[in-house]
Amino acid sequence: MNVETPRHSATGPLRGIRVLEMGQLIAGPFCGQLLGDLGAEVIKVEDPKNGDPMRQWGQATVKGSSLWWSVLARNKKSVTLNLRTVEGQTAARTLAESADIVVENFRPGSLEKRGLSHEELSRSNPGLIMLRVSGFGQSGPYAKQAGYGSIGEAMGGLRYVVGDPSTPPSRVGVSIGDSLAALFGTIGVLAALQERHTSGLGQVVDSAIYESVLGMMESLVPEWTEEGIQKERSGSTLPKIAPSNVYPTADGQWLIIAANQDTVFRRLAAAMGNPQLADDPEYATHIARGKRQAELDELVAEFSLQFRADDLIDLLNEHSVPVGKIFRVEDMLNDPQYKARRSVVEVDSDDYGTVTMQNAFPRLSRTDTAVRWVGPELGQDTEEVLFQVGYDQNALAELRDKGVIR
Template identity: 90%
Template sequence: MNVETPRPSGTGPLRGIRVLEMGQLIAGPFCGQLLGDLGAEVIKIEDPENGDPMRQWGQATVKGSSLWWSVLARNKKSVTLNLRTPEGQAAAATLAESADIVVENFRPGSLEKWGLSHEELSKNNPGLIMLRVSGFGQTGPYSAQAGYGAIGEAMGGLRYVVGDPSTPPSRVGVSIGDSLAALFGTVGVLAALQERHNSGLGQVVDSAIYESVLGMMESLVPEWAEDGIQRERSGSTLPKIAPSNVYPTADGQWLIIAANQDTVFRRLAAAMGNPRLADGPEYSTHTARGERQAELDELVAEFSLQFTADDLVELLNENSVPVGKIFRVEDMLSDPQYKARRSVIEVDSTDYGTVTMQNAFPRLSRTDTTVRWAGPELGQDTEAVLTQAGYDRGALTDLRDKGVIR
């Protein structure tokens, strides 16, 4: 695909919204991905030399391009600009004049140093909304520190409670801190868009990674502050929530069984052939089951080991007990639910031919989310976007000669 190839328009609810993405790695760009999936036009600014480092991240590459990049940069246009040059800063400011949203996740103060702060950009575009994603937020004594997702996960309380109690604090197997900051940032952007209908004005959305993690930590804070209870690592369970765990099967698999609600546990007891288990004081209430979590898990495990995974899933589904296999990707690709909803799709790509990836979520009944193309080649939309912004061929040649664009 070259710069002359027309891009398919989005059909989602954000069709007509223009986003200027100036971040890199995950926290800012994941927000750009979400907005693009929702139909926005996302113009991603990349350094002309190497582009976003995410082009090389991940465990698998094709022709030197990361498969992770194909997902994170989908539905985006790639424009190269060296933001550390006056010419690049001027071009970015010009693009911001027609943007609805700017997304950035540089260290706080960077945009101010480049003359690209919200205060400056909004002089020519009062309705501009700027999402600023950072480790610690734009204010406070830590704001100027480097704040990667891992640090935010630790500071927000997640790392301490993840893992087995016999091991050091663990991490979730994906970049959850960055992704949560992008999700909270996206919610803030959508709220700011709605508010703009009333005021006509934009504003800054300040999404800190540690606060985004903290926002997901349930009752962790009041449990300690009001009752002195520190939640600890608990492996595959949640304390006092029983039975809700992974249980072994006769064919060496593990199933999730979640029967901690009173009515559901009664149905599980019936499926186990022991309906009276739900009648006695030891297990009849949520609180009682929580107090006897370990012994109840042993009973359920003894039951689950009598069946193969498929047979146990069938039995528990017949009894309306929530149960599920622990999916790997190969399970997803063959699963009928995934197929029926097209949860995984194939997307055309110049680098990969086609690439299989997760679809766009959530689903909307009338203006649905879509994946229009995979992550673009570096700078492939530079000329088209800057020409639309008023740069003629001579100006583009000058920028190229100076190394401002690629």
């Protein structure tokens, strides 16, 4: 890929769908990234002075631009609009008239103050779908409180169960709460697009971070309400799921071995040279193994320490036992599965040079997803996009003079 890549998707399943992204940071923009990967035209609205703060976030930058930004803003066009001005709000309403979807993650009430609510925008565009991502949702007593992803992760139950039982609650090493809200929001948007075929009408998709986290918490709630069981931190294991843990090898590596299913445990026992273990009443069933989780983990660890990691992987693969390394980026770049599926791609750009990043997922057999370009320069598409919706050169010059656009 290179900077000459067409600015519209040729194959994506959402080609022809226009998205107006008015959010910033992660929760809204990650949804925009997903929709762009699927082929939608994503027009990202940014403040003309500094743009989205994500342009500076992350641990590494190239020419002052964050590498995180190169991923999160890929496949998007950047339009600058000062939404605090009447002229900026007017331009946003004009853009929304031709949009299928608006994505925003401001604090609830912010768009209403600017005359950009779904009720307002849908008067001239009845089919408009608006995704509203927020910490606590658009209703309820917490709705207008500041709600970052970390707060949603805590309220949704995730933070309490992450980490070792000997330490305070931990966090996952990525912004998982924001990303989950974007994922659930994307599902809602796609469902609303499908429903629009029947009704001809758009609607609001309300994605709360804490609810999106809660939606991933499996049987956390009924285990408490029905049996009084509170899920606790359990480190690298899941309680009563055994053997399924990280195990040491002779060359100082750690492997994931997951053999908690009865048939798989039988295959592991054979690989361990101890097939009778699978018939021992103390280990023969899922429930029995769960009761003896710690001692079973010790047995598997004693076995795994006899092998170098690669040799143990080969042995367990021969016995069809799920096993895998704990990957770092360098492992991903050298792995044959990653290479065969192009899970990581190189994307060319003027600003960054070549950027290596994760590909677009999932894969579709006929209308595939793609990374077409990296995160754009601030405002690089402003004139092109506004010209398409009726602004001539004189109007654009006036907006520039007033600081509405960059």
